[in-house]
Amino acid sequence: MKKHNYSAGPCILPQEVFEKSAQAILDFNHSGLSILEISHRSKDFVAVMEEARALVLELLGLEGKGYQALFLQGGASLEFLMVPYNLMNINGKAAYLDTGTWANNAIKEAKLFGETVIVASSKDQNYNHIPVDYTIPEDADYFHCTSNNTIFGTQMKSFPKTNVPVVCDMSSDIFSRTLDFTQFDLIYAGAQKNMGAAGATLVVVKEEILGKTGRTIPSILDYQKHIKAESMYNTPSVFAVYTCLLTLQWLKKQGGIAAIEKINEAKANLLYSEIDRNTLFKGTSAVADRSFMNATFLLENPELQESFDKMWKEAGISGITGHRSVGGYRASMYNALPMESVQVLVDVMREFESVFSDQSQLAQ
């Protein structure tokens, strides 16, 4: 039976990425060699890296605007450390917006480097919304935010205007919606949501913000060294980078970010409409801040959990169990999840209501 994969990440990728990457393991570019056994300095892989880096800037509309794209390793968690190492001055100050678990982990690493101001937090309401009306200190070395909060199902719909460099962790919604990406000075994202296999990290950085801290940066953490080495300072995560290239090529064929955004909106609207309409469910995050990537929702009557779980599993759905911090359900609708899968989930929710709405009322 076809699976409807709602995993929060690593997650579904386009079917052609699975097929082409499996083929490349058996025979890459008709070379008679596997992509797993060729040198990262070989002509064939250098071409992969160059095309992937160029496609990132093209799809984000950042070509010729002073940005560099890098494919590094270590996930967003290593970027939590690289950002302050590269951007926080000695005796400097950084500003962070606290919108959830990952923002917190970023803040924790920054605190090792200097004054870390939390400009706002929604922690006291279990991160069910994005804070507004905060002030970013004008003397901060940078402002850091998380565009989408996978765990809590919230997403920043706009970003503050500020004169300090803006750093954004876009791990879970990069390439999913149109934005003016020039408002960011540094964007980073683990590959394993909308980009490719786990093991690669995308960093897009405006070169002019680098090299200004007076800090000695370990070589492996120094963005300038990675730029100079054309993203080959050390052996890259070859296969993961190749899957990113295949996914970016697929996205371009779909019509780029603008085209996929329309589909993502339609998928999210379909599911959120059902969450709001269905008497047995309720959403967990503020309506205005709902994530179009990760929809979090609860049963009105938690005693029906076992029955609902049985029903969606029988429909071939996988990966919608919620994170322990929120409970309930989380449906992750990344770029590669087809509309058909969302329809299947909505149908299950409707069927569930038709069977169990009486029981739910009795229990209440």
Add this chain to the structure above:
Amino acid sequence: MKKHNYSAGPCILPQEVFEKSAQAILDFNHSGLSILEISHRSKDFVAVMEEARALVLELLGLEGKGYQALFLQGGASLEFLMVPYNLMNINGKAAYLDTGTWANNAIKEAKLFGETVIVASSKDQNYNHIPVDYTIPEDADYFHCTSNNTIFGTQMKSFPKTNVPVVCDMSSDIFSRTLDFTQFDLIYAGAQKNMGAAGATLVVVKEEILGKTGRTIPSILDYQKHIKAESMYNTPSVFAVYTCLLTLQWLKKQGGIAAIEKINEAKANLLYSEIDRNTLFKGTSAVADRSFMNATFLLENPELQESFDKMWKEAGISGITGHRSVGGYRASMYNALPMESVQVLVDVMREFESVFSDQSQLAQ
């Protein structure tokens, strides 16, 4: 035509690793899902990680001896940084043996943390041998060495006895030869030689040496945090770890390290015998320190390079061009390279001699 892949890394892996990993991309464990789209917290992947970690300790003979195996990201180059962060005391001292490019890169990162003593170096002879007769300061926090030098074709055949913790970068010869691995307190290795796809880094560490520096360690660089999280502190490089498991399973089926060591010795002896016998070639590294993984050699008459290159390429050989630091040729004979491939190279060298030995003498 079958390729004989002598790439220095990423490099040849066992054929069954290519086949099984390609299959897992299309359908992992008959789950109907690709290994690229499942959660790293899923039962199936947790089992992969656990088995891989256990197999590492089993194959190295380190089970039940206080060691932990971790699969991290960032390559050996990130370990160059993590080692001093985790092991060098504040106002402490570390001792390094300088045997080549990678040792140097490790030394560079350590210098940011405290006094870094280079106990010996073979730099003045272009790293063509492993230094002997050096003293490791008894008050060093650790001693660091590189077991095999891919670029220069040298390999440490024994390791110094010392009371300070011994850290060894085994990136290019791990799992290739029997050693008493309990003499090491920390071993690390990028996956892309004898272990699996680029993108995973193996760290094997004796737990009791950790947590003693008084230093605040960023979370993502803290071995203790990675151990506590069972190598899942953040999303691991899922696919690369899976290829490591497949390669370790293959190695176990071959009879483990002792069995592969015999084959590696036979391969190295076959090639080095030919380098020494053949009048047109000469080895570059000291005979006693010759690497069984990477054989470096030169043409006696460099003017014959074009003719030799033509001949080995026609035989289906790839990847034996030497590193620019040494020139000439480098034949990397990692675990998965079959004896047959070495025989093909030796045959080419013999044929080359039979055709060109007159010309070579004329030129000299």
